[in-house]
Amino acid sequence: MSEAGTPVFSVRDLWKVFGPKADRIPGSEYAALPPAELRERTGCTAAVRDVSFDVNKGEVFVVMGLSGSGKSTLVRCLTRLIEPTSGTLAIDGEDVLAMDTTRLRELRRHRAAMVFQHFGLLPHRTVLDNVAYGLEIQGLGKAERRAKAAELVEKVGLAGLENRRPAQLSGGQQQRVGLARALAVDPSVLLFDEPFSALDPLIRREMQDEVVRLHREEGRTMVFITHDLSEALRLGTRIALMRDGGIVQLGTPEEIVGSPADDYVREFVRDVPREQVLTVATAMRPPTSGEGENGPALRPGATVSEAIEAVARSGDPAARVMEDGRLLGVVDHACLLGVVAGAGGGPGTREVTV
Numbered sequence: 001m002s003e004a005g006t007p008v009f010s011v012r013d014l015w016k017v018f019g020p021k022a023d024r025i026p027g028s029e030y031a032a033l034p035p036a037e038l039r040e041r042t043g044c045t046a047a048v049r050d051v052s053f054d055v056n057k058g059e060v061f062v063v064m065g066l067s068g069s070g071k072s073t074l075v076r077c078l079t080r081l082i083e084p085t086s087g088t089l090a091i092d093g094e095d096v097l098a099m100d101t102t103r104l105r106e107l108r109r110h111r112a113a114m115v116f117q118h119f120g121l122l123p124h125r126t127v128l129d130n131v132a133y134g135l136e137i138q139g140l141g142k143a144e145r146r147a148k149a150a151e152l153v154e155k156v157g158l159a160g161l162e163n164r165r166p167a168q169l170s171g172g173q174q175q176r177v178g179l180a181r182a183l184a185v186d187p188s189v190l191l192f193d194e195p196f197s198a199l200d201p202l203i204r205r206e207m208q209d210e211v212v213r214l215h216r217e218e219g220r221t222m223v224f225i226t227h228d229l230s231e232a233l234r235l236g237t238r239i240a241l242m243r244d245g246g247i248v249q250l251g252t253p254e255e256i257v258g259s260p261a262d263d264y265v266r267e268f269v270r271d272v273p274r275e276q277v278l279t280v281a282t283a284m285r286p287p288t289s290g291e292g293e294n295g296p297a298l299r300p301g302a303t304v305s306e307a308i309e310a311v312a313r314s315g316d317p318a319a320r321v322m323e324d325g326r327l328l329g330v331v332d333h334a335c336l337l338g339v340v341a342g343a344g345g346g347p348g349t350r351e352v353t354v
């Protein structure tokens with residue numbers, strides 16, 4: 001269990017198999033077959049294949065993978081929009097698979113709100129009424145829900161547009177309405193299913209910033225599906241990288257980029273500018289005697305690219321990595337260039353010298 005206490009979601013040995021007699025697949029001789037062979041021999045597709053993970057309170061948990069890797073199926077299983085074939089699943093410690101229909105409805109409406117790519121806004125209602133809709137379902141009085149909705153409309157940057165209808169908004173603005181509506185019920189977790197993939201790049205970036213801001217300001221737990229690596233790296237506290245229904249690697253952006261679990265992940269992250277993801281805590285080396293007196297001070301979480309800027313500005317041969325007044329290590333030109341050149345992510349793997 002994490003420091004944050006009970007995980008928001010706790011998922012163990014989860015399978016979702018589509019096809020005839022799907023429940024005979026998990027745990028059988030067929031379970032380890034590659035997808036094409038499984039389909040050929042059984043007519044089944046294992047969309048989610050023996051997956052286990054926790055979503056911790058306050059984190060942005062990104063589910064990333066190529067089309068067909070199982071992202072949507074996995075996230076839909078979390079609230080049983082798709083019924084898992086086998087495994088266990090809990091939200092805030094409560095068994096989701098044991099919930100009856102009333103409890104499940106409550107889960108989907110209040111505890112785990114979903115933000116979709118197609119916003120599903122009510123076309124004849126105004127922005128304000130669309131946001132208030134979730135509160136109406138909750139049984140709040142009219143004045144109260146309009147006041148709360150107005151607050152949320154402002155929070156997502158739509159103040160002044162309260163009385164427009166969805167058709168009078170841009171795609172990004174519609175997505176903000178969807179976001180405000182999901183936030184209205186104050187859920188313990190927000191689930192995003194590729195919400196920004198239909199938006200143009202600039203608006204998409206704006207919406208990503210919005211998610212980062214909401215996360216920073218409210219510490220809200222989020223599960224975010226994307227097939228876009230740069231989006232995953234920008235938003236994710238941790239990223240689960242899926243392939244053929246399984247999780248090939250689960251880790252922080254830095255772990256995924258700096259220590260890919262296998263060749264598949266390595267290929268996936270090949271073009272990522274490593275200096276923007278890897279931190280000085282990874283790139284640093286122990287100080288030699290006399291070092292550590294001078295040079296700019298950086299926190300361990302500073303990126304290598306921030307360190308390069310600091311060293312270039314100060315003209316010192318190295319920067320110091322400090323925490324609570326303690327010297328943890330130093331990053332000199334060789335450490336920093338080693339990261340840029342891709343000469344390994346961790347200590348002891350650098351080959352580049354200057």
Ligand SMILES: Nc1ncnc2c1ncn2[C@@H]1O[C@H](COP(=O)(O)OP(=O)(O)OP(=O)(O)O)[C@@H](O)[C@H]1O
Binds near residue numbers: 018046073
């Ligand atoms: N209802 C279904 N019946 C049969 N197979 C399905 C069904 N839904 C999904 N699949 C299969 O399960 C696999 C995972 O699909 P899923 O939609 O979860 O992937 P995804 O990673 O979300 O893809 P995308 O990014 O394209 O949305 C795919 O091979 C898909 O064809």
